[in-house]
Amino acid sequence: AAGVRVGASARAAAAPRARATVGLTAPTALVPIAQGSEELEATAIVNVLRRAGWQVTLASVGVPAGEPVECARGQRLLVDQTIQQAAACEYDVVAIPGGMPGASNLGASEDVIAALQRQREAGAWYGAICAAPAVCLQPAGLLPPHATCHPGFTQTLTDAGCEDRDIDARVVVDDEWRCVTSRGPGTAIEFALKLVEVVQGPDAAAEVAAPMVLPPRTIAML
Template structure:
């Protein structure tokens, strides 16, 4: 079974975190949600998220995928956690998949994992990272690192992660069950 870790902190963007957690679980991925401390985390819009365990407890485990949700304050809190920095470097060296959306690609940059790579983020979060080939695509894959732009791209990001870790067939199966229309279908329906 594919395993994934989704670290969250106060101020994490709940739409990104919950979308990733939900869709990965729909694909059969064993997702562990880890908070910086014990108890519920208040996300960026006041939604309370309940982690499975603390990041300190999960940091010694190995996962196939580590996904970082954005939200400025949450990303800054996660970036300051030494357990996470160590975990990200260890997983990168082991060839695990790493994903980050919105402000969270800055965490990967701070860990030295985006040097010489293509990546995207919420506008402004990678501006001062000189050695990143910044893209404005909704989802960017470079090697085993996947980045995305923000809440509006969270579903595309999660589906791409599923495709990469579980296969295209599983990603298509999950997407079909979502009954998600294309933008063309939405706009053709009129007012």
Template structure:
């Protein structure tokens, strides 16, 4: 059975936080759809241009096994401004499917939508105060059964491997980590 993951991108996304999970998940055989909030080419926070597979509007009616949100500023704010993405995230959570977010995205995108629950949430220190006491932690990565969060670009590889482990198991994640000389 093919696993389908959506990675939405908005202008100002953090390149490492987007490309690392996309790459690692694709190495694991996951079908990853990169969807832009706007046009077909999205400019990252460091000026790197990334061509999306589709627009978010084209993906709005499809269900994915996981949605992965990269952070970056103003990328996370721009993701949060998408009504289409908000609807997809709410529907995804209602179906009890896993979400993942890194850097500013947990606090800026998921928190205002009420999608964090009682989970401890890792996010970038610059936006940590946006989280409530229940969610706030200084951990670099938090892995739950339905939510994976990480603090920022320096944790992108660990974050990506945690996604593989959640979707395909520890053995597959370790196999990839060895092949990429992470361990």
């Protein structure tokens, strides 16, 4: 299946969170990265969300301010802020890229986990892709019942009691937990488009997807 969406949102009545920038009307997102994060996933998330007009903060974890983050395949990325700076704000979405050991490094960050926990407690959206659902969300008690991840980590989701029918899906939305998960680099654009959809609606996601020359399968999932 191209994607799975489950659960009526029991948290829909939660108060909306403040924007990362005072007075900003566009949605906001935090995308933390650490040494060993998957650069294709991180850049796809940032790119797609910015195409949708979002204010996106790419934040470094475990790297001194001003220094690039060396990702899983050797690409070095410059960030907007450190996680300590970025954590002072609230966001519509916190999205965690995968890659190893990047996902483990993010999962070991108190600031990253605290940001995710704030999303969960406030009824705001968060997401994770590739290894991150298994090694970042699950140990922190933030893995929803309906989730997917990279094929190499699915046993963790099975052991955690996730629905088998979801684990092989490319993108899974758990509306009750307000969490989006996905499988890996090849699903990163779909993952990011789904983040646009859950916050801004399917028309906004379709508008972003239209000029990107995506496969019909991707368009059909919106």
